Amino acid sequence: MKLGVAGTASRALTALTLLFGVAASAPAAATGPAPLEQARHAAEHTAFEGVVEVRWRDGGVTRSERLTVEAAEGALMVRGDNRVMAQPAFGRLISHRGGGWEELWLPSQAPGPRPDGASKYRTTAPGEGPPVAGRPTKVVEIHRNGALLERILLDTQTDLLLARDQFDAQGAVVRSLAFQSVKVGSSTSPPAEPRSPAHHAPRTVALARLASPAAAPEFLADGYQRMGIYRTGAVQHVLYSDGMYDLSVFEQQGRLRQADVPPAGERLVVGAAGGWRYAWPGGQLVVWSTGGRVYTAVSDAPADQVLAAIRSLPAAPGRTLSLLGKVRRACQALMEPLS
Numbered sequence: 001m002k003l004g005v006a007g008t009a010s011r012a013l014t015a016l017t018l019l020f021g022v023a024a025s026a027p028a029a030a031t032g033p034a035p036l037e038q039a040r041h042a043a044e045h046t047a048f049e050g051v052v053e054v055r056w057r058d059g060g061v062t063r064s065e066r067l068t069v070e071a072a073e074g075a076l077m078v079r080g081d082n083r084v085m086a087q088p089a090f091g092r093l094i095s096h097r098g099g100g101w102e103e104l105w106l107p108s109q110a111p112g113p114r115p116d117g118a119s120k121y122r123t124t125a126p127g128e129g130p131p132v133a134g135r136p137t138k139v140v141e142i143h144r145n146g147a148l149l150e151r152i153l154l155d156t157q158t159d160l161l162l163a164r165d166q167f168d169a170q171g172a173v174v175r176s177l178a179f180q181s182v183k184v185g186s187s188t189s190p191p192a193e194p195r196s197p198a199h200h201a202p203r204t205v206a207l208a209r210l211a212s213p214a215a216a217p218e219f220l221a222d223g224y225q226r227m228g229i230y231r232t233g234a235v236q237h238v239l240y241s242d243g244m245y246d247l248s249v250f251e252q253q254g255r256l257r258q259a260d261v262p263p264a265g266e267r268l269v270v271g272a273a274g275g276w277r278y279a280w281p282g283g284q285l286v287v288w289s290t291g292g293r294v295y296t297a298v299s300d301a302p303a304d305q306v307l308a309a310i311r312s313l314p315a316a317p318g319r320t321l322s323l324l325g326k327v328r329r330a331c332q333a334l335m336e337p338l339s
Contacts, residue, residue, distance in 0.1 A: 047072040051181045075193075092104040103198065121149070133181050160182075175281070235250055251293055254293065282300050286307070
């Protein structure tokens, strides 16, 4: 099974993620740290356009990409290698390299409010921040257990998110987004409405329809709570959140070999299975295979949280042999002493 890690999330989707403060998954109803909720509300209700630079650390290499962003009348468009749109009537859509639009999520499929993350995270009071793209800002920090996780710079006038830094356990910036230029005002035109987008959005799956509730546990380690279960073709997607970060776990039948994944990944263990971790512009991506299934976890959370959560997933049951398979296994056992 070939895994297209690079195609799992575009840089344009990353900017949409960081601007709205939600991962590359279904948009969830508001809750979470107040600064991010203010930024989400501002991005949905303010007309603006600008150029954003996204920077992220990939091992010992720092990578970057510039994107254009425009928003008006509730619609937001990010243009990079791909185009991503958040549009009230259509939900979220993506267009790959100038092609037609495809639905990522429909408004009717958005999960409920995120859990309350107030007990897990501490948010500082707003203070005066440095100017970003020539606009005054207020700075807010988000901490956990005394460690700085995020520094957020909001536009003083509108509450737009103008810059965002995410830190690792050693206090180094691992991911950042900042406007290089921005124009705020009602003269910005809304992005053109997409025409006849392809209907590729996932469908919602009820827990009762799963073969086992263990396939989508209600809670994972470190405070992650199940928000929704979805399916696109043969791929199942379970969405989790801890109130600030979202975590998507994708599952499909198959087996994974080292030749199936890009070579730059960090080797690690998930349960009893070996896997690979990759840094991408929006956070962390982990892929592993066990029990005849391939799993991919995508999140904007810190790496230690992602690993703790996915390692708390119940072990996948092995494949059950069919009657014919059991007969073949018995015949093989009988013939081996004669060979």
